[in-house]
Amino acid sequence: MTTVINRQRNGRSSFSQWANKHRKWVLAAPAMLFVALLIAFPVGWTLYLSFTDASGSVRAPADFIGLxxxxxxxxxxxxxxxxxxxxxxxxxxxxxxxxxxxxxxxxxxxxxxxxxxxxxxxxxxxxxxxxxxxxxxxxxxxxxxxxxxxxxxxxxxxxxxxxxxxxxxxxxxxxxxxxxxxxxxxxxxxxxxxxxxxxxxxxxxxxxxxxxxxxxxxxxxxxxxxxxxxxxxxxxxxxxxxxxxxxxxxxxxxxxxxxxxxxxxxxxxxxxxxxxxxxxxxxxxxxxxxxxxxxxxxxxxxxxxxx
CATH class of the missing domain: 1.10.3720.10 (MetI-like)
Structure with missing residues (x-):
């Protein structure tokens, strides 16, 4: 039991040391991830539409037509x-x-x-x-x-x-x-x-x-x-x-x-x-x-x- 507790403490200590060493990335990561998702989804969806014949209505089925x-x-x-x-x-x-x-x-x-x-x-x-x-x-x-x-x-x-x-x-x-x-x-x-x-x-x-x-x-x-x-x-x-x-x-x-x-x-x-x-x-x-x-x-x- 003591060994398990010591391992958990060592794990938390090593994670705290790593987080403190890379704190500027850890603190900025949520905002960076949020911005990346905001950019990636519209660009990805636009890229997908560019390979289709989407037209008429946004709900109309679109076929893949390549380039x-x-x-x-x-x-x-x-x-x-x-x-x-x-x-x-x-x-x-x-x-x-x-x-x-x-x-x-x-x-x-x-x-x-x-x-x-x-x-x-x-x-x-x-x-x-x-x-x-x-x-x-x-x-x-x-x-x-x-x-x-x-x-x-x-x-x-x-x-x-x-x-x-x-x-x-x-x-x-x-x-x-x-x-x-x-x-x-x-x-x-x-x-x-x-x-x-x-x-x-x-x-x-x-x-x-x-x-x-x-x-x-x-x-x-x-x-x-x-x-x-x-x-x-x-x-x-x-x-x-x-x-x-x-x-x-x-x-x-x-x-x-x-x-x-x-x-x-x-x-x-x-x-x-x-x-x-x-x-x-x-x-x-x-x-x-x-x-x-x-x-x-x-x-x-x-x-x-x-x-």
Whole structure:
């Protein structure tokens, strides 16, 4: 009896020692498991649907058809590949200007100045509104008949523009709207990275006679590069999956001629407008793989910059 009790005590002691040694994993395990299940089930179910001909009703029986959906989607040059191009163009255009403007504004806010608090509050105002509200607001501003944008052009003697109603200008206009709303988020991230930097390298470069551009390009920017890549990663993923602004301003199909139809809008239309759940799931899986690839590339670049 004493031997059994001693073994139980030794077992509890060894488990306590192991748990104490790996306490950060033990304490985080329930939350990690819960998040993993939340991610694994939707992705797994979507992957399963992508191999079926599910359509019509969510309760209708679906047959396994293998890679037919993937072959059909990947050979669709009318809707899928143009949607891929618009997704890349929207994300790349918005991200490029947001990173440049975000860095410039963050550098201006880096050093203390009078009224700094009020300027920061004003810059962060676009983040307060929801994307749908922002989309509706800019839809009114860019209205060809009564919008303020064309009225402003008329004051300078310029002809009115179609803005959101034009096939060529709609996507560019929405890129501008995205830049207006989400540049403040980039500013916050980069400003946090800049404020964490030491002043010694900058002061040493001043002593050596470096001008402002040389100090930024050779001192500040390399030091803030990990934060810069983090901002690209966070904002890039968010821009890739933009849906609400596009749908709020252009409606179904990204407009009458699909002029702003990205992969998100395309997948939404397949699922909720045409009830083609199998093809919609295929588009979402391909889109998911694209996002994972972008994350992998940016994470690898960040590790190289930190090493």
């Amino acid at each position: 037919e959906n993937y072959a059909s989607v990947l050979t669709d040059t009318d809707r899928f590949w143009p949607a891929v191009g618009r997704t890349v163009l929207f994300t790349g255009g918005a991200l490029l200007f947001e990173m440049i403007l975000g860095m410039c504004i963050a550098l201006l806010l880096w050093r203390p100045f009078r009224g700094e608090k009020w300027v920061r509050i004003a810059i962060l105002l676009p983040l307060v509104a929801t994307p749908v509200a922002v989309g509706m607001m800019w839809r009114l501003i860019f209205d060809p008949q009564m919008g303020f944008a064309n009225q402003l052009l008329s004051w300078f003697g310029l002809p009115p523009q179609p803005w959101l109603s034009g096939q060529e200008s709609a996507l560019t206009t929405l890129i501008f709207v995205d830049i207006w709303q989400w540049t403040p988020m980039v500013v916050l991230i980069l400003l946090a990275g800049l404020t964490s930097l030491s002043d010694e390298p900058d002061e040493a470069s001043r002593v050596d006679g470096a001008n402002a551009w040389q100090r930024f390009w050779y001192i500040t920017f390399p030091l803030v590069m990990p934060t810069f890549i983090t901002a690209i990663l966070l904002r890039g993923i968010d821009a890739l999956k933009t849906f609400d602004i596009l749908y709020a301003t252009k409606g179904k199909g990204g407009g009458s001629f699909n002029e702003v139809e990205t992969l998100n809008v395309y997948a939404y239309g397949l699922s909720f407008d045409y009830n083609k759940y199998g093809q919609s799931s295929t588009v979402l899986i391909l889109f998911f793989m694209m996002i994972i690839g972008c994350i992998w590339l940016l994470t690898a670049r960040k590790k190289r910059s930190e090493s």
